[in-house]
Amino acid sequence: MENLAKQKEQIERELKEYKENYNTLINIENEAKERLEALKCNKYYLSDQYEALKEKLKQKKALFVKLKSLIKEYKQHKYKDIEEIYKTKYNNIIENINSLHWNFNLQIFSSFESLNGLLKEAESFKNLKNEIKLLQHRKNEHLKALLIEEISKTRDIHNMIYLIKFVQKYEIFFNEKLFLTCMKKFISQRYKYHFLSDSETNRLDKAEWIFNFLDKKLKEVCKFLTIYNTSENKVEPVEYQDFLENIIKTIIKLINKRIKEIEEIDSKQKRNLILNFNYFLSLFINKIAKEYNVNLETYFSSFENEIVNQEKKNILFKVQDIHKHDYTSWFSEYEEVFKEILDLNKKQVKVDVNFFIDHILDFNLVFIDSMRYINRKEIHVLLYIFNMFETFKETVQFLLEEFYQENGIDTEDKIDEILIKISKFNLENFKLIKTLFENDINNIINLKFYFINDLYKIFEDYKICKGFNKLKDLASNMIDKYLFNTLAHKPLDRQEYSNYLNLFKKLKEYFDVKKWDSRECMKCIKGIFENKNVDNKFSKFIRDLYLQ
Known part of the structure; x- marks a missing residue:
């Protein structure tokens, strides 16, 4: 019974839920119907709106086509006006460019100034702008070349001063340093004319001409530097030492060209030419060192060493x-x-x-x-x-x-x-x-009384020697020593005594025997044989030897 009661309750609950769900579905269905009716109404409204918009679009398209046509007509008209304006401006620029004067004088910078203005005016014309830039570059390079050429060939100091001012104006206007280049060309161009051409001055055997020329030109460019630096119209002063070093480098290159030329010739005169060139080169190096305190030796050491x-x-x-x-x-x-x-x-x-x-x-x-x-x-x-x-x-x-x-x-x-x-x-x-002489003397003195003849022969052999007096002194000492040892060794008999007396007489012809110990001994021996009293440092010794 309890189970049935529970099932009943369960069924009643489910039935209640079904009813509630059914009512919910009915409500949803009603809402859907209402919304469907609303959508139908909106559809008719939107359809009307769409047709209205289509009509408006059609009208606007027609207006746009008309406006486009009007704009095109306006553009064409305006383009012709602008084209005429730009054409006139373009032609004016070309005309102004053609009217510029490029004569080689200080007025040329006015033309460059005008060309700079025309370059700004040509900003709208890309090709023309590029052409003006190219023209500007060409004129600039041409002016630079003219300046260098004029400076390299001018001989008049007043004209050189004018050209230096011209260079300064160029440097200020273009903000480009040109003076050093001009001075280097001033030397090199003249050098080429005189020594690298068919000129009469181009002679390999006249090295002094080259170095006199270079010395002169170096002095001139240093003078021009002074003129340049004392002028107010310059970008900035040129530092003397840097300037000098650069000029010297140019001179070194020119000298090396001549050295190479001489080294490459095939002639019997080559050695003389090289020696002659080296001589004047050395003088030039010394002069540069003395006058400018610049050492050039290292630059030509290989040439000199060779x-x-x-x-x-x-x-x-x-x-x-x-x-x-x-x-x-x-x-x-x-x-x-x-x-x-x-x-x-x-x-x-x-x-x-x-x-x-x-x-x-x-x-x-x-x-x-x-x-x-x-x-x-x-x-x-x-x-x-x-x-x-x-x-x-x-x-x-x-x-x-x-x-x-x-x-x-x-x-x-x-x-x-x-x-x-x-x-x-x-x-x-x-x-x-001396060794050979001693050997010769030793070989003869053992002959006792007879060596005097051989002594003469030896002296004849050696007397040509510039040191003969020293050799003679050596012989004197050797003979004195030998005779002393002989006389002091044993007593002489009368015959030996007589022989030694004769020997000493002959020796006096060759030597100064006054200081000989053997002579002092002989004096003592002579005193004994002649019963005379002789007193010297050997008297007692000899007396004891003979009277023992």
Whole structure:
């Protein structure tokens, strides 16, 4: 029963919900019908409105076509008016351009000013504007070229002053620096005319003409710079040092062109031309350094080094050729080569004489060492070489002092250095001569009373040596020592005594025997044999030897 009651309640609730839903659907349906009626009414209204709009659109289209036609007519009319205005303006610009004067005078800047105004007027004409810009550029470049050309060929100082003012006006108007370019062209154009053309001044053997020309032109452009900087009509002053450096660079290029030209020629005169050019180049370098405080040496060092190296090769070849001849001819030819080196230095070819001196000393050292001195001829050769080097040393000293004095150069140290080299070399030669001489003396003194004849022969061999007096002193000491040792060793018999007396008489012909110890001994011995009293430092010793 309880279940049935629950089911009943459930069914009643569902039935109630169905009724409520049914009522809701009825309401929705009624609302839909009402809305449908409203839409039908709107449809008829919108349809009427649409037809009305279509009619209005049609009317407006007709008006638009009419307006478009009117606008087209207006545009055509207005375009003709504007076209006429622009055509007139265009023609006026062209006419004004054609009326401009481009004569080479200061009034030309008025034409440039007018052209600038016409350029602004031509703003609406793109092609014309570009043409005016092109014309402006051409006229500008033409004026620049004319200025440079006129400056490069003018010879009158008054005209140059006028042209400098012209340049200043150009620089102010175009805000472009032109003065330096003009001065560089002033030099280079004149240089080309004189030295890179068929002009009579274009001679390879007249290097001095080039450097006189460049020196003159450098002075002129520096003078023009002063005129430029003292004028009020300039953009700004040109700094002297920068200006000078740029001008010098132009000059360097011109000189290098001539150097290249000389180096490329194939002629027997090439060496003379190069030496001549280098001489005047060196003078020019020194002059520029002195007058303008600008060092040009580094710019031409390779050219100068090449000349020096080539001359060194030539000298070496000559020295090698000298040494192919007999040694008796060497030193006269050494002197000639040495003079040639000094002459090269006079021509500003800086060949160091040490290079030559070192070479001949090395060769003679090898030559002297190669001899064995087993015959008198080789000794004579050594003595000759020693003597000639002493003479050569004196000649070198004289020539160097003369050279440095002529050139106002204080170089005592350099002279001393060369002389010391030769002296050291010849000192070793003299040591060898002394050794040979000592050996010869030692070989004869053991002959006792008879060596005097051989001594004469030895002296005859060595007396040609410029150091003979020293050799003679050496022989004197050696013989004195030998005789002293002999006389003090044992008593002499009367025959020996007589022989030694004769020997001392003969030795007096060669030596100053007054200071010999052996002579003092002989005095004591003579006193004993002749029963005379002799008093000297050896008296007691000799007396004891003979009376023991």
